[in-house]
Amino acid sequence: MSVQMIQPKPAPKLRLKGISKEFIAPRTGQRTLAVADFNLDVQPGEFICIVGPSGCGKSTVLNMIAGLEKSTSGSIEMDGKAISAPGAERGVMFQDYALFPWKSVRDNVGFGLRHGTAGAGMAKAEREDRINHFVQLVGLKGAESKYPHQLSGGMRQRVALARLLANGPDVLLMDEPLGALDAQTRLVLQVELLRIWGETGNKDDRKTVIFITHGIDEAVFLADRVVVMSSHPGRVSAVLDVDIPRPRTEEVRLDPRFAELSEEIWSLIRDEAYRAIA
Template sequence: MTAAALSANGSSPASTRGEVSIRDLSKSFRIAGRDFPVIRNLNVAIGAGESLVIVGASGSGKTTLLRILAGLETADAGDVRVSGRQVSGVGAERAMIFQEPRLLPWVNVLGNVAFGLELRQGARKVPRREAEAQARHYLSLVGLTDFADAFPRQLSGGMAQRVGIARALAVQPEILLLDEPFGALDAMTRITMQNELTRIWHEEQVTMVLVTHDLEEAVYLADRVLVLPKEKHRAPRLLDIDLPRPRDRSSPAFTRYREALLQEFGLH
């Protein structure tokens, strides 16, 4: 069981809602007068409704790639499209969840989830009453109906991250981008949140792109794992995770996939 190298000229058919096309993407950062490449000539096609998990050592470009997809960073070269539209900045069709929930501390849970809906501009702006009704729906989805009136300081870390997920889903994005969303949680809460995210992703049928350092988390959540090498002369690789859901972390097949990822990093 090995990962396949990505084709240098990889392409996808005409995009539909929720599909992502990344072509010949490159990004460098200039530090102390020198250019340091982070991503070089990356080509990936992500299917609608797919869960793609990105792994790699520190400095391999995981978060940079996610921020380019979100429109928070600009690539030096290449083309990134979501549902056939070129990414040229942030957009309502993409929602990002960070490691820290970044909730508004002076606003209750319901208000935090409704916040993005109320900010919408023009014809898509949602009236307050409708925004609150929609926010309650997504609070129910993440199991926090009874905490609508609570404030962020009254929540556990896992509950706060659930609020962040509900807020992101409330704007009904085509793409859900997650940067180490459970990295700050304890081991038991992390497993619970992985289970919850799998359930929510299945129910909402949203395309999901998630960055993690946890290889077990990658195997548990991914349809495919994108392995970004720190050494830029090496090609990125993709590993298909052909396991039924819900996934059994103790199964021999699950262990083999985790070991295949360890081999990608020379750790096994």
């Protein structure tokens, strides 16, 4: 097991220090510790995947970074500043996409730019150009005027991704974005996600990504580092470097290192996974 100490680097993009989250049931007053002593430094442009058994508090960690939930203790900093509320610099892609059903594909993609802080100082033409660019990027050209209920799961997922990117956040927080898709579509979109993230381009242009998944192979395929969580309470059990070079293509899945890393992660969560269904 290679539990790695995080190298002290000058300016992490995100710093999670001793985060814990306790939920108190409204009527019974029963306390549940969902996340305990969670520590993580994320470098700019890094792709982090968080894996763990279901119910380990992965989504809770993500929601706290997004500012949608408050941590019970500890601190979360972005560029050295404490996070207390949601903001456009931290974009979220939700598990079930959370698209606005009354908005067309185009209006969903442009929602943040039109009504949020990100597009506030932008000229109308620039805003429309941006929307066009991201609609094109995720392959939704021609479907702009459709509504979410007219789209397949894979296409909805693309709309959610375009909406996330169009708003221009610094940090992308993705909560099992490919979870609801069938296996083939997942594989295709994993490759596409890396392309859109800018794997082939300049390293400095990449966004910082925190990606939650329960797919071990998905985590190894996508991530620079994989954070493995254990549950009850949710804590970091290991952080693994994925030393498979980029750009990664389909062949990576045949790489012996890919199998090795997947096996290592599986060995970390296997016991809990078995216990959960026993």
